Amino acid sequence: MKKPIVGVVLLGGALVLGLIGLAMAQTDNHTVTVQVLAINEAAITGGDLTLTINTATAGQEPDDAVDNTTCDLAWTTNEATKKITVETNLAAPTFTLKVLAQNVTGGGAAAPEVTLSTTGANDFVTGVGQTAGGCDLQYTASATAAQGTGSDVHTVTYTLTAG
Amino acid sequence: MIPFIIFGSIAAGEKTQAQINITVTGSWSETIDASDLEAGAGSDLIDTYESIAGAVSISISGTTGPSDNWRVDVKKVDTNWDSSFHLYVRRTSDGTGGSVSGGTAYQEITDVDQSFFDGSDDVGGINIQLKLSGVSVQISPDSYITTVYYTVVDL
Numbered sequence: 001m002k003k004p005i006v007g008v009v010l011l012g013g014a015l016v017l018g019l020i021g022l023a024m025a026q027t028d029n030h031t032v033t034v035q036v037l038a039i040n041e042a043a044i045t046g047g048d049l050t051l052t053i054n055t056a057t058a059g060q061e062p063d064d065a066v067d068n069t070t071c072d073l074a075w076t077t078n079e080a081t082k083k084i085t086v087e088t089n090l091a092a093p094t095f096t097l098k099v100l101a102q103n104v105t106g107g108g109a110a111a112p113e114v115t116l117s118t119t120g121a122n123d124f125v126t127g128v129g130q131t132a133g134g135c136d137l138q139y140t141a142s143a144t145a146a147q148g149t150g151s152d153v154h155t156v157t158y159t160l161t162a163g
Numbered sequence: 164m165i166p167f168i169i170f171g172s173i174a175a176g177e178k179t180q181a182q183i184n185i186t187v188t189g190s191w192s193e194t195i196d197a198s199d200l201e202a203g204a205g206s207d208l209i210d211t212y213e214s215i216a217g218a219v220s221i222s223i224s225g226t227t228g229p230s231d232n233w234r235v236d237v238k239k240v241d242t243n244w245d246s247s248f249h250l251y252v253r254r255t256s257d258g259t260g261g262s263v264s265g266g267t268a269y270q271e272i273t274d275v276d277q278s279f280f281d282g283s284d285d286v287g288g289i290n291i292q293l294k295l296s297g298v299s300v301q302i303s304p305d306s307y308i309t310t311v312y313y314t315v316v317d318l
Contacts, residue, residue: 028187034307037196043204074205
């Protein structure tokens with residue numbers, strides 16, 4: 001009595017196999033690779049800048065020369081935790097030259113005004129990780145009457161660096 | 164036992180007859196660097212990138228002829244993939260042999276199978292183009308990899 005039951009079960013199995021064959025699917029694949037390289041770009045627009053100190057109020061030191069419209073700084077980085085530093089190449093300037101980041105866009109925070117010297121790079125804009133932004137460069141030149149006349153020529157370098 | 168053996172042979176024969184195959188060749192690799200900035204320092208990265216029109220080629224074989232209809236589904240399985248990325252695919256040629264239809268407009272590839280295009284008979288050299296969007300400087304430097312799976316379903 002058991003043999004017929006076994007036969008029905010096996011036949012059912014064979015029919016299922018047949019259905020699998022009719023609905024068969026087959027797969028192949030390929031990869032897509034996106035290699036994102038580190039990007040750290042900074043650029044100054046506006047070119048060279050000349051500040052002239054030539055006015056004063058009688059009885060006081062000469063007036064500062066200020067420019068915040070000629071030069072801008074732009075940057076793009078896709079790395080986290082970055083900052084921008086500033087330094088000059090002029091070892092012993094006669095007069096005082098300061099720079100300040102104004103109207104910072106795209107993230108980041110302006111550091112306090114920096115007096116340019118060769119003591120090393122100073123923070124200029126911090127917190128610029130993974131941003132595209134920019135700022136106005138405000139330069140202020142100042143001199144005392146005792147310093148007399150003359151000129152300083154600075155090469156000012158901005159560096160996007162780990163912060 | 165004799166009736167079972169006969170039915171078993173018939174079932175096996177049908178399976179062999181419907182042995183449709185899909186073969187995918189090619190791949191796409193895109194390198195993104197500073198040259199891809201929209202306008203140099205101060206600008207973001209270009210958002211969208213496209214492969215060449217025939218970066219990938221698909222061939223369907225093993226059909227029983229012009230009356231054998233099939234459909235190709237597509238999905239992706241991510242290895243290391245940024246959630247901002249969107250990957251699209253489209254068919255850019257009909258290939259040679261049988262007929263194909265659909266799939267000529269970009270469609271986003273997701274993590275689940277979606278119908279891509281369909282056709283009938285054996286067809287070789289169906290060109291595929293891919294597109295990536297969602298790129299920005301907020302994507303960290305890294306190597307991002309996903310695998311695109313094409314499945315042919317014999318209808």
